[in-house]
Amino acid sequence: xxxxxxxxxxxxxxDELFADTxxxxxxxxxxxxxxxxxxFADKTLTHFKKEEExxxxxxxxxxxxxxxxxRVMRFEHEQVRGLLGKMAESxxxxxxxxxxxxxxxxxxxxxxxNMKEEQMLYAMCDRMMPQEIKEKTLSTMKVIEL
Amino acid sequence: MFNQGxxxxxxxxxxxxxxxFFITATTFGLLLGISLLAYGSELxxxxxxxxxxxxxxxxxxxxxxFMFGALFQMLPxxxxxxxxxxxxxxxxxxxxxxxxxITQLLTFNSNISLLYAVSAFLLGGGLLHATTIMIRRLVKIxxxxxxxxxxxxxxxxxxxxxxxxIYLLLSLGGxxxxxxxxxxxxxxxxxxxxxxxxxxxxxxSFQVVEMFYVTPKYPTxxxxxxxxxxxxxxxxxxxxxxxSINTQMVDGLLAILFIIYAGFTLHRLYKRKRPTSDATxxxxxxxMGLLIITMLLFLADTTVGTDASLKFVSYFTFIGxxxxxxxxMMYKIVPxxxxxxxxxxxxxxxxxxxxxxxxxxxxxHFAIHVTTLLLWGLTAFxxxxxxxxxxxxxxxxxxxxxxxxxxxxxxxxxxxxxxKMEW
Numbered sequence: 001x002x003x004x005x006x007x008x009x010x011x012x013x014x015d016e017l018f019a020d021t022x023x024x025x026x027x028x029x030x031x032x033x034x035x036x037x038x039x040f041a042d043k044t045l046t047h048f049k050k051e052e053e054x055x056x057x058x059x060x061x062x063x064x065x066x067x068x069x070x071r072v073m074r075f076e077h078e079q080v081r082g083l084l085g086k087m088a089e090s091x092x093x094x095x096x097x098x099x100x101x102x103x104x105x106x107x108x109x110x111x112x113x114n115m116k117e118e119q120m121l122y123a124m125c126d127r128m129m130p131q132e133i134k135e136k137t138l139s140t141m142k143v144i145e146l
Numbered sequence: 147m148f149n150q151g152x153x154x155x156x157x158x159x160x161x162x163x164x165x166x167f168f169i170t171a172t173t174f175g176l177l178l179g180i181s182l183l184a185y186g187s188e189l190x191x192x193x194x195x196x197x198x199x200x201x202x203x204x205x206x207x208x209x210x211x212f213m214f215g216a217l218f219q220m221l222p223x224x225x226x227x228x229x230x231x232x233x234x235x236x237x238x239x240x241x242x243x244x245x246x247x248i249t250q251l252l253t254f255n256s257n258i259s260l261l262y263a264v265s266a267f268l269l270g271g272g273l274l275h276a277t278t279i280m281i282r283r284l285v286k287i288x289x290x291x292x293x294x295x296x297x298x299x300x301x302x303x304x305x306x307x308x309x310x311x312i313y314l315l316l317s318l319g320g321x322x323x324x325x326x327x328x329x330x331x332x333x334x335x336x337x338x339x340x341x342x343x344x345x346x347x348x349x350x351s352f353q354v355v356e357m358f359y360v361t362p363k364y365p366t367x368x369x370x371x372x373x374x375x376x377x378x379x380x381x382x383x384x385x386x387x388x389x390s391i392n393t394q395m396v397d398g399l400l401a402i403l404f405i406i407y408a409g410f411t412l413h414r415l416y417k418r419k420r421p422t423s424d425a426t427x428x429x430x431x432x433x434m435g436l437l438i439i440t441m442l443l444f445l446a447d448t449t450v451g452t453d454a455s456l457k458f459v460s461y462f463t464f465i466g467x468x469x470x471x472x473x474x475m476m477y478k479i480v481p482x483x484x485x486x487x488x489x490x491x492x493x494x495x496x497x498x499x500x501x502x503x504x505x506x507x508x509x510x511h512f513a514i515h516v517t518t519l520l521l522w523g524l525t526a527f528x529x530x531x532x533x534x535x536x537x538x539x540x541x542x543x544x545x546x547x548x549x550x551x552x553x554x555x556x557x558x559x560x561x562x563x564x565x566k567m568e569w
Contacts, residue, residue: 015360019419026421079490100422101500107420108482111357112223119291120226 002134003055004122006141010047011114017043018110021091022103030094037091041084042146044110048077050141058137059125069121076113083109161487163236165554167215168476170244172550174207175543182536199254204465206247206269209343210304212472214239214276216350217297219483224353225294227283235279242272253315262319270312277305292364296349296373303341303377306384310334326388333384339464340400341380344437347471348407349373358478359427361414368410376403397448401441408434408441425508426474432516433470440464458526466519473515476546477508480553488560492567497556503549511549514542 017040024033056070083106090099126134181203185196218236221227229235246269253261284298310330317324352369355361363369383396412434415427443460446452452460481499488496521535 015419019360019421023421082489097500098498101498104499105482105485107360108358108478109486111360115224115291115353115357116226 001126002138003125003129004118006138007047007051007055007122008118010043010050011118014040014044014047014110018103018107022100025091025096025099025103028096030091033099034091037088041088044080044084046144046146048080049146050144052077053144054137054140055125058129058133059121062128062133069116069124073113073117073121076109079109080106080113160233161219161483161557162554163233164215164219164483165480165550165557167211167218167236167240168480169547169550169554170240171208171211171215172543172547174203174211174247176540176547178203178208179536179538179540179543182539183533186532195254199251202247202250202254205338205343206243206250206273209468209472210273211240211243212476213343213346214243216475216479217280219479220350221280221283221297224350225284225291225297226287227280227294229279229283239272239276242268242275246270246272250315253319259319259321262315263321266312266315266319270308270315273308274305277301277308281305291353292369293349293353296345296352299373299377300342300346300349303337303345303380307334307337307342310337329387329390332387336380336383336387340404341377343468344404345373345376347433347468348376348404350475351411351471354475354478355411355414355430359415359418359430360420361418364410364414368407372403372407376400379403394448398445401445401448404441405438408437424505425512426477428512429470429474429477429508429515432512433467433474436463436467436470436519440467455526459523462519462522462526466515466522470515473508473511473546476550477503477505477511480550484553484557488557491561493560493564494567495564496560502553502556507545507549511542511545514538514545518542 017036021033021036021040024030024036052074056073060066060070083102087099087102087106090102129137178200181200185200214236218229218232221229246265249261250265250269253265281298281301284294284301287294290298310333313322313330314327314334316322317327317330352364356363379396379400383393383400386393386396412431415430415434418427440460440463443452443456443463447457447460481502484502485496485499518535518538518541521531521538524531525535
């Protein structure tokens with residue numbers, strides 16, 4: 001379960017950063033919020049890049065299927081990217097209500113996405129990929145940067 | 147297992163169809179309040195007909211409508227279930243549920259034998275049609291989540307409650323032998339309340355509490371085995387009922403398990419990562435608190451026995467529990483889905499969640515809901531609060547109805563009057 005473990009930990013780290021930002025926005029500390037938001041966005045986008053450039057292609061190659069789960073996940077990544085842009089704007093403009101409203105959508109969107117990945121896609125990867133391919137994919141992902 | 151299209155909206159019915167279920171449920175809630183007012187404080191001395199009329203408006207008109215609407219939307223999302231031609235199916239189910247329930251209410255109050263058969267066919271058939279569609283899809287999925295297994299059991303529990311209900315209607319109408327009427331009635335209630343309403347809430351919570359509030363996971367032992375244990379206990383209870391054996395032990399176990407579940411949920415909410423404490427968190431906390439009170443009263447009743455007032459309190463705390471969770475879900479999923487469906491369709495000006503229903507409105511509803519419950523608590527001991535308590539039921543459902551209609555208007559307005567991006 002090395003894929004699941006690594007990726008799930010990344011999800012949790014993103015959740016922490018998201019919650020920290022939201023707390024600062026609620027407290028009205030937008031300087032801190034902006035710094036934390038950048039960390040959250042950076043971590044999330046790097047995670048997406050790891051999936052899109054390493055994990056998904058490996059899965060697609062093994063299954064011969066590019067129209068299945070990975071297509072759905074890529075589509076959802078685009079939805080998250082769109083929201084990230086709007087959230088960045090609201091932090092920059094110090095709009096508390098707009099930020100919290102977008103954050104609410106983002107959280108539901110991200111959590112349901114993470115659940116699908118954790119319960120199905122990562123589990124499938126761990127089940128189907130031979131050990132050496134799993135290890136190789138993992139080490140490739142670890143060095144990917146935004 | 148996996149769906150094509152993000153949140154799998156291609157397999158879900160259009161948002162307006164789901165909203166119609168919610169609006170129907172809320173309208174029946176208004177009818178419930180009006181009926182309570184009409185019956186007056188004689189509620190405590192009412193006949194059996196009035197009791198079952200009120201119970202069915204609440205259990206089917208309100209709860210089943212809310213839950214089927216939510217299931218139609220959530221099954222593709224959290225269980226990966228694909229329902230073909232969802233709009234057609236959803237509309238047929240809603241039509242059968244509504245006409246069937248109205249026929250049933252007329253049946254109870256007119257006692258015309260033919261109507262018993264008609265309502266058994268319309269309502270029983272409609273509800274069974276709905277559960278069968280969902281069960282058939284759920285059993286086929288390969289990778290079950292903690293929630294999907296529980297949802298499957300809850301739907302089986304509801305199907306059993308419906309079958310028992312059909313038997314009750316047909317025996318009351320004189321179509322079948324009524325030898326097991328009393329046993330069937332008890333089993334019907336226990337599957338409807340615990341095997342459907344409570345079990346569905348338990349199962350869905352394993353996924354949505356974590357998803358909406360970013361909480362630690364429930365212990366695997368609990369999320370994997372609780373739904374099946376509860377369901378098995380209910381089956382055992384039914385066997386005992388039909389064998390005329392005391393069900394005290396099983397009732398006690400059921401109550402303890404529900405208390406453990408509620409305790410874990412409260413702890414999850416306490417440990418949530420998100421700092422916001424919006425009204426929906428409070429609705430969940432209240433719901434779990436009321437579930438604990440209900441089960442403690444239920445335990446007391448099965449062991450030492452309770453008086454009529456405390457029994458009445460346990461009924462409305464259970465109703466309060468179920469409605470608190472339904473309201474918590476409404477204020478999360480309606481704004482989210484309005485925004486989500488519209489932005490997915492390419493509307494650049496899709497309203498944000500707070501523009502659909504602002505959290506302040508949910509907070510106001512929470513205050514209304516708590517006041518309603520407190521007044522019913524007082525009514526259990528002082529009947530002069532009855533009118534006020536009934537009025538609060540109307541205000542509570544009226545408040546939600548207004549915001550659901552507002553969401554629907556906002557949705558329609560965005561579709562008709564704003565620009566759409568084509569991709």
